Amino acid sequence: MRQLLRRSGTVTVVDPGPATSTGGLDAIVDVLHRAAAGDFEARTAESDDPALDEAGRALNSLLDVVDAFVRESGAALAASARGRFHRTFVERGLPGAYRDGARRINDARDLLRAADEAATEEAEVRSVIVAQAVEVSQHVAAASTELGASAQSLRGTVSAGVDELGTTVDLVHRLEDASTRIDEAVTLILEVASRTRLLALNATIEAARAGEHGKAFGVVADEVRQLSDRVAASSADISAQVDEAQAVSREVSTSISRVAALIAEIDAEATGVSSAAGHAEGGLARMAESLRADIGRFAE
């Protein structure tokens, strides 16, 4: 690059000789040959012959303008190629076709500059987008990691809930067993009450048959009958309440089963979220991290 820079604006001489040749037509021919070979250092000297002098001057003018054009065009294009767009081709002093050529080089330079500006602008936009994408992917990776951790923690909570439900189901079963035993006891009490009532009735009849002597016993027997009636009524109440308690227990049992099914669904969802969000293969956190790394490499 430095080598190229050093060459900007220089003109290479093929066969360096004296800048000016002295003499007549031979000298002019010599300069023409050197110029044709790309040696723009060659010029003719003044001549005593007016015609040769005029020819020499015209040749020098031609070489001057070609020399200027070659130096300027090389340097202007090299400058544009290196992004030194402020260096234009100075058109002034160049006639006709040379000026047109200079103008075309300046037009090319304008196009190069516009392309360079567009490329610079695109690069700036790209770097902004890349920075944003890196930031977003960092956030996504962090949020996914957090989400995975939350889902994992949710699974733990759900598992504890399932355990607690198991304990509750046991308690309900024990309650059902207790109700059944109460029902059995009430049945026994009702049977005892019924037989006691029958005994009391028989005793009342026997007391009436005993006359005056059985009167007091008759009062006791009647009292026993009334007691057995009250026991029977109370037992029926208990029985009805036990039936109700058993019905409620069955409902609770059914309800707990439904809750258990719902919790199992939550557990399955949490497992899904945990593996989708986390660092496992195909997990969102891992994909976001890999995306961030890729974008980072692209931005370098």
Next chain:
Amino acid sequence: MRPPAARPTSQERTFAREEIIVSKTDLRGHLTYANDVFVRVSGYTRRELLGRPHSLIRHPDMPRAVFRTLWDTVQSGDEIFAYVKNLAADGSFYWVLAHVTPSTDAHGVPVGYHSNRRLPEPAAIRAVEPVYALLLAEEQRHPTGNAAVDASSALLRDWLDERRTTYDEWVWSVINAHEGGAR
């Protein structure tokens, strides 16, 4: 025959917009070629010019720091543009926009320097004159030539640094702002 040093006057010379003043020098800066426009505008004969150092036409209003920048640049192989006030044989002056480039042989070895000079716009001259005056004033405060050009070169560097620019960018900012006809 060496011509006597000219005494500067306030007389200005000029040349046509379509013309270029062309000269070539050897590596020491001694003229090896001067075109007809150079001969006419400088007021010297071709015989007086050839073999003489290019500084023959150096005007005392020009700060040496500019020429040091010019030589440093072309000696490192780069081209340079510079606004230069020149001194003609009769003491009159003429401003040019000089483009100086090195010439090398087929092996890339420098063999001399080439200068194309165009007619500058008055507005461009007005833009560079205050800067040159600043550098010249600095040079005049020093007794020896070397100390003077060291000081003014440092001043030029500082002046450019302050504006966060380089000599190349500065001179092109003047050319692009004022030499509308250059395009």
